[in-house]
Amino acid sequence: MEPSQVLMLVFYTIVALFLLGTLLSGFFQVRTAEAVVIQRMGKFLRVANAGMNFKLPWLDQIAGRTDLRVQQLALDVETKTKDNVFVKIPVSVQYHVIPEKVYEAFYKLANPKQQISSYVFNVILGHVPKMNLDDAFLQQSDIAIAIKQGLDDVMRTYGYAIDQALVTDIQPDEKVKSAMNEINAAQREQVAASARGETEKILKVKQAEADAESKALQGQGIANQRKAIIEGLKQSVEAFAAAVEGTTARDVMTLVLVTQYLDTIKEIGAQDKSNTLFMSHSPAAIGELFRQIQEAVMIGQRAAAAG
Numbered sequence: 686m687e688p689s690q691v692l693m694l695v696f697y698t699i700v701a702l703f704l705l706g707t708l709l710s711g712f713f714q715v716r717t718a719e720a721v722v723i724q725r726m727g728k729f730l731r732v733a734n735a736g737m738n739f740k741l742p743w744l745d746q747i748a749g750r751t752d753l754r755v756q757q758l759a760l761d762v763e764t765k766t767k768d769n770v771f772v773k774i775p776v777s778v779q780y781h782v783i784p785e786k787v788y789e790a791f792y793k794l795a796n797p798k799q800q801i802s803s804y805v806f807n808v809i810l811g812h813v814p815k816m817n818l819d820d821a822f823l824q825q826s827d828i829a830i831a832i833k834q835g836l837d838d839v840m841r842t843y844g845y846a847i848d849q850a851l852v853t854d855i856q857p858d859e860k861v862k863s864a865m866n867e868i869n870a871a872q873r874e875q876v877a878a879s880a881r882g883e884t885e886k887i888l889k890v891k892q893a894e895a896d897a898e899s900k901a902l903q904g905q906g907i908a909n910q911r912k913a914i915i916e917g918l919k920q921s922v923e924a925f926a927a928a929v930e931g932t933t934a935r936d937v938m939t940l941v942l943v944t945q946y947l948d949t950i951k952e953i954g955a956q957d958k959s960n961t962l963f964m965s966h967s968p969a970a971i972g973e974l975f976r977q978i979q980e981a982v983m984i985g986q987r988a989a990a991a992g
Contacts, residue, residue: 707742714738715750720787722748732787751791755781755848758798762809770818773856776805776832779848780840790844797845804839805850808832818857825852 714737715721721733725745733740740747758778765771778801782790794800808831813821821828833850840847 711739711742711745712737713740713747718753720751720753720782720784722751722787722791724748729788729792749791751782751787753782753784755779758801760802760805762806764810764813766813766816766818766821768817770857770861772813772818772821772858774809774813774828775853775856776809776829777849777851777853778805778832778836779850780836780845781848783841783844783846786841786844788844789842794843794845797840797843800843801836801840801845804836805832808835818855818861821855825855828852 713721713733715733715735717735719735721738723730723733723740723745724747725741729748730745756779758780760776760778762774762776763771764774780797780801790797809828812828812831816824829850829852832852833847836850837847
């Protein structure tokens with residue numbers, strides 16, 4: 686083979702390899718949940734979706750890749766409530782690029798995170814300073830809803846959809862937390878003290894009612910006992926007067942009382958642990974004792990009859 690032919694063969698080989706390399710360089714791969722923006726000579730051409738794609742070598746370029754997965758932006762917003770308490774509010778915003786609006790997301794908004802952050806700050810600073818601290822805690826969900834609704838309307842224009850806007854906590858200063866805990870503890874202790882007082886009151890009322898009922902029953906028992914004693918003495922007097930002629934009711938009563946008196950002394954003496962009892966046994970003393978007992982029995986009989 687002549688030298689000129691060899692040179693031509695080498696030249697054609699180089700050209701073929703160059704053309705093949707150029708052709709192969711036009712193929713590119715797009716991952717799942719990703720979109721690639723293609724430009725031709727600096728002008729937007731199209732959006733390439735997941736899979737194997739082709740662009741014209743030298744003319745078309747990959748301008749950028751856009752992640753279609755859900756992303757999260759975490760922010761800490763510091764502001765002041767209506768009652769002059771400085772709080773830190775952590776906010777989490779979950780968002781994603783709308784697949785049909787990759788063009789808007791890529792070209793219209795240079796820094797989406799900064800835009801979202803600015804709007805979150807704007808919403809919180811427009812709501813929280815109008816609330817007291819307690820209201821801010823109670824309305825966390827309302828703040829989150831306001832952030833989501835406002836962001837969704839604004840960011841959709843730029844090709845972004847807001848999935849969630851979460852106000853995860855409201856963090857006042859540590860001294861404010863401690864004061865709130867002390868107030869809560871004092872309120873609970875006040876409620877507990879009131880409950881204990883009410884319980885003690887109910888117990889005392891019930892105890893008083895029980896004591897009153899017990900004393901009433903005890904008095905009724907004593908009255909019945911005296912009534913029975915009087916009825917027994919009456920029957921004894923009538924039986925003795927019928928058996929022995931010439932005896933009076935006083936004689937029979939004296940005999941019964943003497944018998945009971947002696948029985949009582951006998952029972953006291955029969956107790957192992959009874960204390961020493963000194964009693965007068967002179968006729969005058971015993972007579973006076975009988976008189977007092979008789980008067981007591983008569984008074985009890987009249988009271989029972991009146992009842």
